Amino acid sequence: MSSPSPSVPAGSSAAGADPEPGGSDPKPGGSDAEGTRRHLLSVGELGAEGIEEVLRVSDAFAEVGRRAIPKVPALRGRTVVTLFAEQSTRTRLSFETAAKRLSADVMTFSIDSSSVKKGESLRDTVETVAAMGVDAFVVRHPAAGAAAAVARWVDASVVNAGDGWHEHPTQALLDCYTVREALAARHGRPLTEAGVECFAGLRVGVVGDVRHSRVARSLVLALGALGSEVTLVAPGSLLPPSTEGWPVARVCYELDAVLPELDVCYLLRLQTERGTGAFLPSVREYSARYGLSARRAARLPETALVMHPGPMNRGVEIADDVAELPRTVVLRQVSNGVAVRMAVLFMLLGSPGSVAGFPPSSGPTGA
Ligand code: CP
Numbered sequence: 001m002s003s004p005s006p007s008v009p010a011g012s013s014a015a016g017a018d019p020e021p022g023g024s025d026p027k028p029g030g031s032d033a034e035g036t037r038r039h040l041l042s043v044g045e046l047g048a049e050g051i052e053e054v055l056r057v058s059d060a061f062a063e064v065g066r067r068a069i070p071k072v073p074a075l076r077g078r079t080v081v082t083l084f085a086e087q088s089t090r091t092r093l094s095f096e097t098a099a100k101r102l103s104a105d106v107m108t109f110s111i112d113s114s115s116v117k118k119g120e121s122l123r124d125t126v127e128t129v130a131a132m133g134v135d136a137f138v139v140r141h142p143a144a145g146a147a148a149a150v151a152r153w154v155d156a157s158v159v160n161a162g163d164g165w166h167e168h169p170t171q172a173l174l175d176c177y178t179v180r181e182a183l184a185a186r187h188g189r190p191l192t193e194a195g196v197e198c199f200a201g202l203r204v205g206v207v208g209d210v211r212h213s214r215v216a217r218s219l220v221l222a223l224g225a226l227g228s229e230v231t232l233v234a235p236g237s238l239l240p241p242s243t244e245g246w247p248v249a250r251v252c253y254e255l256d257a258v259l260p261e262l263d264v265c266y267l268l269r270l271q272t273e274r275g276t277g278a279f280l281p282s283v284r285e286y287s288a289r290y291g292l293s294a295r296r297a298a299r300l301p302e303t304a305l306v307m308h309p310g311p312m313n314r315g316v317e318i319a320d321d322v323a324e325l326p327r328t329v330v331l332r333q334v335s336n337g338v339a340v341r342m343a344v345l346f347m348l349l350g351s352p353g354s355v356a357g358f359p360p361s362s363g364p365t366g367a
Pocket residue numbers: 087088089090091092162171309310311
């Protein structure tokens with residue numbers, strides 16, 4: 001990203017093996033020869049310093065979002081394409097909102113209504129769209145490594161908006177932003193004065209379908225970089241074949257035992273579209289052992305947060321009444337996603353060094 005921190009390391013460091021056939025190593029990493037970050041393919045590329053920087057820039061864009069006219073000219077003249085080969089509500093709309101609030105032109109590309117259906121390859125498709133003049137591709141695809149492949153094919157910046165089981169870096173960033181926001185509010189601290197110290201030793205349980213979850217992979221990488229103590233909680237069949245390279249403190253098979261020790265209970269969606277059903281005796285049994293019911297939520301410390309990336313399977317991972325609790329910050333995650341994605345797009349496409357000149361008080365006007 002074009003940021004005031006040239007020390008952000010290049011390269012991609014996905015945890016664990018690529019789980020899908022045909023998926024490729026998601027290198028080439030995110031930076032060009034000058035060390036300017038061009039892509040965001042894995043949250044692991046950022047390290048603690050890079051994550052903190054994104055959160056701080058997001059603070060400025062959150063302030064823009066609270067204005068009567070939540071729009072700045074920072075990316076005027078730039079074109080952002082959302083290229084989605086999988087369903088999405090939150091990620092797609094929030095990237096499109098973010099790009100529009102930055103005054104970028106937005107092209108929406110849906111594989112299902114494209115010439116891919118007539119047999120055009122993904123590479124030809126991407127190169128065709130790029131030939132129209134594109135500055136950034138936001139890519140969601142069911143194959144791990146797809147965003148990295150696009151990054152090799154085009155000169156534009158690429159943001160991974162979810163590739164198979166591999167990664168969903170902006171989800172992890174918005175999750176971190178939401179935790180930091182909640183903890184700063186609890187301690188009566190202005191968010192703009194909060195760093196990332198709040199993550200050190202934070203006890204986070206990541207519960208459910210870890211095996212198929214790109215959200216889990218990115219979140220664990222981010223929290224690991226920030227020094228949190230992560231516990232994976234899942235039946236053995238929904239854990240990755242190996243957790244080698246996952247920066248987790250422990251793995252537990254029982255949710256009830258872990259709940260009283262958590263500061264954050266992060267529930268994952270059962271990924272039925274990725275075949276999760278074959279790994280479970282039944283969804284009902286899963287819900288009985290791992291679903292966060294009101295009775296279970298009462299076992300959490302009073303201050304613990306409940307999070308979910310969405311879409312929620314109510315009655316499976318999370319009970320209806322738990323989804324409505326004040327401690328459940330699912331809609332804050334969605335709201336914060338816009339500011340975080342504004343920050344990511346701006347840091348990739350904005351003028352080098354201009355972030356440093358954007359104190360939240362004046363806002364990132366870019367004008
Ligand atoms: N959390 C998430 O990625 O949601 P969508 O699939 O709706 O984008």
